[in-house]
Amino acid sequence: xxxxxxxxxxxxxxxxxxxxxxxxxxxxxxxxxxxxxxxxxxxxxxxxxxxxxxxxxxxxxxxxxxxxxxxxxxxxxxxxxxxxxxxxxxxxxxxxxxxxxxxxxxxxxxxxxxxxxxxxxxxxxxxxxxxxxxxxxxxxxxxxxxxxxxxxxxxxxxxxxxxxxxxxxxxxxxxxxxxxxxxxxxxxxxxxxxxxxxxxxxxxxxxxxxxxxxxxxxxxxxxxxxxxxxxxxxxxxxxxxxxxxxxxxxxxxxxxxxxxxxxxxxxxxxxxxxxxxxxxxxxxxxxxxxxxxxxxxxxxxxxx
Amino acid sequence: xxxxxxxxxxxxxxxxxxxxxxxxxxxxxxxxxxxxxxxxxxxxxxxxxxxxxxxxxxxxxxxxxxxxxxxxxxxxxxxxxxxxxxxxxxxxxxxxxxxxxxxxxxxxxxxxxxxxxxxxxxxxxxxxxxxxxxxxxxxxxxxxxxxxxxxxxxxxxxxxxxxxxxxxxxxxxxxxxxxxxxxxxxxxxxxxxxxxxxxxxxxxxxxxxxxxxxxxxxxxxxxxxxxxxxxxxxxxxxxxxxxxxxxxxxxxxxxxxxxxxxxxxxxxxxxxxxxxxxxxxxxxxxxxxxxxxxxxxxxxxxxx
Numbered sequence: 061x062x063x064x065x066x067x068x069x070x071x072x073x074x075x076x077x078x079x080x081x082x083x084x085x086x087x088x089x090x091x092x093x094x095x096x097x098x099x100x101x102x103x104x105x106x107x108x109x110x111x112x113x114x115x116x117x118x119x120x121x122x123x124x125x126x127x128x129x130x131x132x133x134x135x136x137x138x139x140x141x142x143x144x145x146x147x148x149x150x151x152x153x154x155x156x157x158x159x160x161x162x163x164x165x166x167x168x169x170x171x172x173x174x175x176x177x178x179x180x181x182x183x184x185x186x187x188x189x190x191x192x193x194x195x196x197x198x199x200x201x202x203x204x205x206x207x208x209x210x211x212x213x214x215x216x217x218x219x220x221x222x223x224x225x226x227x228x229x230x231x232x233x234x235x236x237x238x239x240x241x242x243x244x245x246x247x248x249x250x251x252x253x254x255x256x257x258x259x260x261x262x263x264x265x266x267x268x269x270x271x272x273x274x275x276x277x278x279x280x281x282x283x284x285x286x287x288x289x290x291x292x293x294x295x296x297x298x299x300x301x302x303x304x305x306x307x308x309x310x311x312x313x314x315x316x317x318x319x320x321x322x323x324x325x326x327x328x329x330x331x332x333x334x335x336x337x338x339x340x341x342x343x344x345x346x347x348x349x350x351x352x353x354x355x356x357x358x359x360x361x362x363x364x
Numbered sequence: 365x366x367x368x369x370x371x372x373x374x375x376x377x378x379x380x381x382x383x384x385x386x387x388x389x390x391x392x393x394x395x396x397x398x399x400x401x402x403x404x405x406x407x408x409x410x411x412x413x414x415x416x417x418x419x420x421x422x423x424x425x426x427x428x429x430x431x432x433x434x435x436x437x438x439x440x441x442x443x444x445x446x447x448x449x450x451x452x453x454x455x456x457x458x459x460x461x462x463x464x465x466x467x468x469x470x471x472x473x474x475x476x477x478x479x480x481x482x483x484x485x486x487x488x489x490x491x492x493x494x495x496x497x498x499x500x501x502x503x504x505x506x507x508x509x510x511x512x513x514x515x516x517x518x519x520x521x522x523x524x525x526x527x528x529x530x531x532x533x534x535x536x537x538x539x540x541x542x543x544x545x546x547x548x549x550x551x552x553x554x555x556x557x558x559x560x561x562x563x564x565x566x567x568x569x570x571x572x573x574x575x576x577x578x579x580x581x582x583x584x585x586x587x588x589x590x591x592x593x594x595x596x597x598x599x600x601x602x603x604x605x606x607x608x609x610x611x612x613x614x615x616x617x618x619x620x621x622x623x624x625x626x627x628x629x630x631x632x633x634x635x636x637x638x639x640x641x642x643x644x645x646x647x648x649x650x651x652x653x654x655x656x657x658x659x660x661x662x663x664x665x666x667x668x
Contacts, residue, residue, distance in 0.1 A: 082477070084476075084480065085490070085491070085492075093492065097492045102491050102492040102493060102494035103491065103494075103496075104491060104496055104498065106491065106492065107489075107491045107492075132473075132477055132480075134471070134473055134477045134478070134480035134481045134484065135477070135480050137448075137480070137481065137484035137485070137498065137499075138480040138481075138483050138484045138489050138498060139484075139489065139491075139498060140448075140452060140484070140496075140498035140499065141445050141446075141448035141449040141451070141452050142445075143484075143498070144441075144444075144445035144448040145445040147445070148444060148445050166471070166472050166473055166507070167438070167470070168470050168472070168507055168532075169436075169438055169470055170535065170536075170537040171537065172388075173386070173436055173438045173439070174438070176388065176436075176438035176439050176441070176442040177438045177441065177442075179442050180438065180441035180442045180443075180444075180447075181441070185411075185442050185443065186389070187389070187406050187407065187408060187410065187411045187443075188389075188397065188401045188406040188410065188411075189406060190406035190407075192407075192408055192444075194408065194441065194442060194443060194444035194447070195441075195444065203470075203472055203507050203509050204509075204543070205507050205508075205509045205532060205535075205543060205544070206532070206535050206537060206539070206540060207537070207539035207540055207541070207542035207543055207544070208539040208542060209537040209538060209539040209540070210537075210539075228509060228510070231474065231509075231510050232474075233474040233475065233510060233511070233513040233514070234513060235510070235511035235512040235513040235514075236510060236511055236513070237511070238511035238512060238560070239508070239509060239511055239553070239556065239557070239560075240509070240511070242548040242549075242553075242556070243548060243549075244546040244547060244548055244553075245546075245547075249543070249546075249548075249553070252543065252546070253543070256542070256543075
């Protein structure tokens with residue numbers, strides 16, 4: 061079960077952190093952008109090359125202390141198919157360094173179309189008899205608004221190819237309550253979605269008690285985090301909202317089970333842009349990212 | 365307002381159809397695949413070239429009688445970044461022929477990340493001072509599970525760049541009711557989502573009374589289609605489910621307003637794979653698609 065692999069890595073490194081790779085050009089040091097512009101001009105190729113160079117520097121600085129990376133698809137699509145090539149190369153590079161890759165795409169559709177997304181991001185596709193992995197992440201974030209028809213096509217690939225998914229349950233943003241907190245028969249929408257996660261993953265439970273269907277639960281709602289941890293004992297959590305979105309280590313505590321397992325905490329800007337916060341020279345962005353990753357690790361380990 | 369452009373095209377062609385471009389390799393005639401395999405081998409490049417060749421043939425056969433195309437992102441992502449390049453080229457080609465392009469991505473995220481998707485698929489991105497349109501569709505399908513934080517970033521771009529969005533409201537699949545039909549204070553989730561659509565688009569209403577925030581409402585639920593048409597007078601509908609998913613022309617009737625406007629009906633496999641149904645030689649797949657598009661147009665015009 062894919063999350064067993066992730067949990068083992070978290071245990072080995074004693075670090076429940078995933079580094080978000082959301083490399084918009086604004087976040088990338090000028091010297092990298094200058095090099096790429098010089099080489100490829102004011103083009104999407106140049107932007108994509110800057111993304112990839114930045115990511116490789118971050119991965120080199122983090123792979124021995126951070127178990128996973130989470131590239132956010134939107135920031136690659138924003139630079140066109142050239143950006144999607146940078147996503148592919150980033151995933152390949154992170155995996156070559158032993159990192160677990162969570163592709164943050166929040167994909168959703170039905171039947172054969174959802175199967176196409178599953179093959180795109182987690183599985184293999186048949187190309188004239190050859191089996192090719194188009195993006196090859198270890199896990200994918202998905203949106204369950206369409207119900208089981210949108211999730212079932214993923215479950216087969218999760219089993220067959222040892223992959224996992226994270227379903228949006230209670231997201232970290234201020235307006236997440238507009239739909240997710242509304243009550244259906246005394247149960248909130250997020251609670252119903254959480255129960256569906258437990259159910260979808262119930263026949264693929266791994267050695268730590270977690271199944272292949274995880275949930276996205278924001279750290280910005282610490283009470284709901286505690287509530288959902290108790291109600292969803294087999295559901296592994298991906299927790300956004302730490303750092304730039306305002307949640308601190310104390311808010312995170314509820315995400316973990318009694319063994320300090322059961323969740324991985326995301327930091328994107330906090331790590332990527334640490335060079336701005338610590339007033340490092342931008343050439344040392346990778347060293348700054350490592351410093352912040354160590355600080356975050358130690359902070360999380362106090363509360364879990 | 366972007367849907368005014370679409371409605372004008374529908375009126376001119378007297379055809380409320382959008383042709384879905386979901387070109388998985390299984391749907392593509394063998395002679396196209398053979399040519400591409402010969403040229404590029406058993407690679408994603410070859411698959412992507414086959415997608416694009418197939419699409420161009422369909423567009424050439426349809427652009428003077430069908431107002432819009434809807435490429436489904438999943439079937440391009442399935443063939444990697446090479447497939448995404450085929451998506452980019454498909455959109456560019458369809459627009460060069462005057463077609464309205466609805467990118468079916470069901471994207472969703474929050475804040476600056478959703479803004480990145482909006483720029484990717486509808487807007488422009490700044491690349492070292494140059495403004496570049498990465499994919500440049502006219503409209504994008506989105507998922508509103510995250511609430512206003514996921515929709516607001518799109519509204520600015522819709523206004524500024526004359527684009528539109530379609531929010532998933534009541535989807536066409538069998539399990540759509542698992543969440544969408546559940547009741548919140550006597551209102552179904554899909555009804556609440558529909559009301560949010562009316563609200564999100566309320567300050568950008570065009571000359572036909574529709575705003576820039578449309579809704580996806582499946583033809584496979586004809587009663588809900590009637591209900592939602594009545595309750596959402598300013599929301600333009602994108603209606604999947606006709607043909608391969610089982611809905612017929614009579615089921616579609618409720619999607620239209622009293623002027624026969626207010627909706628566009630999708631057919632993907634029905635048009636793309638018409639050459640299989642009509643027993644055309646596969647080399648005549650484009651002529652078969654045109655024949656089916658004319659049949660569908662005439663059938664829809666009887667009921668609307």
